[in-house]
Amino acid sequence: MNILYPDLKAKTILITGGLGFLASQFIKALEHNFCKVIILDKKKSNKKNFFYCDITKESDLKSVYRRIKKKYKSIDVLINNAANNYGAGSKLTELRLENFSDKIWDDDLKVGLKGAMLCTKIFGSEMSKQKLGGNIINISSDLGIISPDNRIYKKNFVKPVTYSVIKHGIIGLTKYTATYWPKKVRCNAIAFGGMKNNQDKNFIKKIQKLIPMGRMGKKNEYNNVLLFLSSNASSYINGTTIVVDGGRTIL
Numbered sequence: 001m002n003i004l005y006p007d008l009k010a011k012t013i014l015i016t017g018g019l020g021f022l023a024s025q026f027i028k029a030l031e032h033n034f035c036k037v038i039i040l041d042k043k044k045s046n047k048k049n050f051f052y053c054d055i056t057k058e059s060d061l062k063s064v065y066r067r068i069k070k071k072y073k074s075i076d077v078l079i080n081n082a083a084n085n086y087g088a089g090s091k092l093t094e095l096r097l098e099n100f101s102d103k104i105w106d107d108d109l110k111v112g113l114k115g116a117m118l119c120t121k122i123f124g125s126e127m128s129k130q131k132l133g134g135n136i137i138n139i140s141s142d143l144g145i146i147s148p149d150n151r152i153y154k155k156n157f158v159k160p161v162t163y164s165v166i167k168h169g170i171i172g173l174t175k176y177t178a179t180y181w182p183k184k185v186r187c188n189a190i191a192f193g194g195m196k197n198n199q200d201k202n203f204i205k206k207i208q209k210l211i212p213m214g215r216m217g218k219k220n221e222y223n224n225v226l227l228f229l230s231s232n233a234s235s236y237i238n239g240t241t242i243v244v245d246g247g248r249t250i251l
């Protein structure tokens with residue numbers, strides 16, 4: 001069940017990677033709170049309030065920003081959620097650090113870190129000039145706090161180094177942003193643990209052993225923290241990382 005925050009009704013919220021798996025849950029919860037959600041993604045869509053945009057390209061972002069500015073009064077909340085999520089379907093030889101390619105490193109960091117920084121630069125700058133300021137939420141991971149445990153994955157998989165670097169980096173970007181326009185823009189991160197989503201049974205068995213609550217997150221267990229951080233209910237929370245992981249990172 002999603003909590004209702006009355007102040008969200010008046011807010012316009014922009015989410016990057018808005019056509020992805022987690023974003024679809026977030027958007028439902030936000031729309032249930034009657035806020036306007038603007039979606040940016042590099043996939044195509046006919047959804048309302050959708051803007052095609054590759055967030056790694058500053059020129060794309062600037063042109064989308066101009067179109068958004070004409071159409072909407074303000075952006076109150078930016079959610080940096082987009083990710084390249086390199087790894088699935090790749091060969092073990094390519095995933096291993098010994099062979100990790102420059103190109104994959106660049107492509108992954110371009111979306112996860114540069115993209116988040118560019119969105120912060122463009123939309124955060126605008127927020128810093130708004131009368132009511134703004135609010136940025138960065139999506140990190142439990143693996144932005146601890147290392148992946150490569151023993152839990154299938155034999156032919158290791159978590160790519162870029163995932164750790166991006167998710168730790170996002171927490172750094174959060175702290176930097178939180179102190180950059182502190183009177184106008186607050187910024188926080190959410191470190192989600194893995195959500196259950198038809199993963200391999202063996203993997204689920206192994207990861208559950210690393211989580212004090214003994215299970216992965218369920219679809220509806222990630223939304224409320226996002227709603228809370230988006231709303232004025234969290235108005236004095238700035239620069240922190242809220243961990244939603246069943247306790248995995250405290251072990």
Ligand SMILES: NC(=O)c1ccc[n+]([C@@H]2O[C@H](COP(=O)([O-])OP(=O)(O)OC[C@H]3O[C@@H](n4cnc5c(N)ncnc54)[C@H](O)[C@@H]3O)[C@@H](O)[C@H]2O)c1
Pocket residue numbers: 016017018019020021022023040041042043053054055056080081082083084085111115139140141142191192193194195196
């Ligand atoms: N799924 C999980 O269990 C989980 C757990 C912890 C953290 N996360 C984090 O949550 C966020 C969302 O994860 P997800 O599982 O929904 O991923 P996803 O792959 O389903 O969605 C990512 C979206 O980002 C978009 N995207 C990629 N590159 C882009 C670009 N250059 N410009 C614009 N859009 C781009 C993709 O098209 C896609 O729609 C990610 O940051 C991920 O690391 C996910």
